Amino acid sequence: MLATLTRVESTDPNYHEAGPARVQALVLIRAPGWPLGPGDAEAGLAAARRAVALRPLYPPNLLALAEALAKTGDSRGALENYLRARDAALALPAAPDRDEWVREADQELQRK
Numbered sequence: 001m002l003a004t005l006t007r008v009e010s011t012d013p014n015y016h017e018a019g020p021a022r023v024q025a026l027v028l029i030r031a032p033g034w035p036l037g038p039g040d041a042e043a044g045l046a047a048a049r050r051a052v053a054l055r056p057l058y059p060p061n062l063l064a065l066a067e068a069l070a071k072t073g074d075s076r077g078a079l080e081n082y083l084r085a086r087d088a089a090l091a092l093p094a095a096p097d098r099d100e101w102v103r104e105a106d107q108e109l110q111r112k
Helices: 002-011 015-030 041-054 059-071 075-090 096-111
Strands: none
Touching (some): 015 041, 015 059, 041 059, 059 075, 059 096, 075 096
């Protein structure tokens, strides 16, 4: 899966609002690490940063970056990006996706 995402990112990094990098980030930060799985929080953080660099106002990219920052121990950076994700989502027209992004950011902000 990660190899496919890498190929897609090299072909079209902007596909689905920087989706290849965003999905790589989520896989790498959520999966268990070696020897059980491909998890690698630092690589996940790098992938999340790539997604945000391409589409800085897309809430899922900001949520992935916030999660990666939290996973790597940067709680302040995570908080800032959960706030940015919430603000970016609220700037969009009302829609089920937007509401889910706001809810996700709010849940994480309540934990911080």
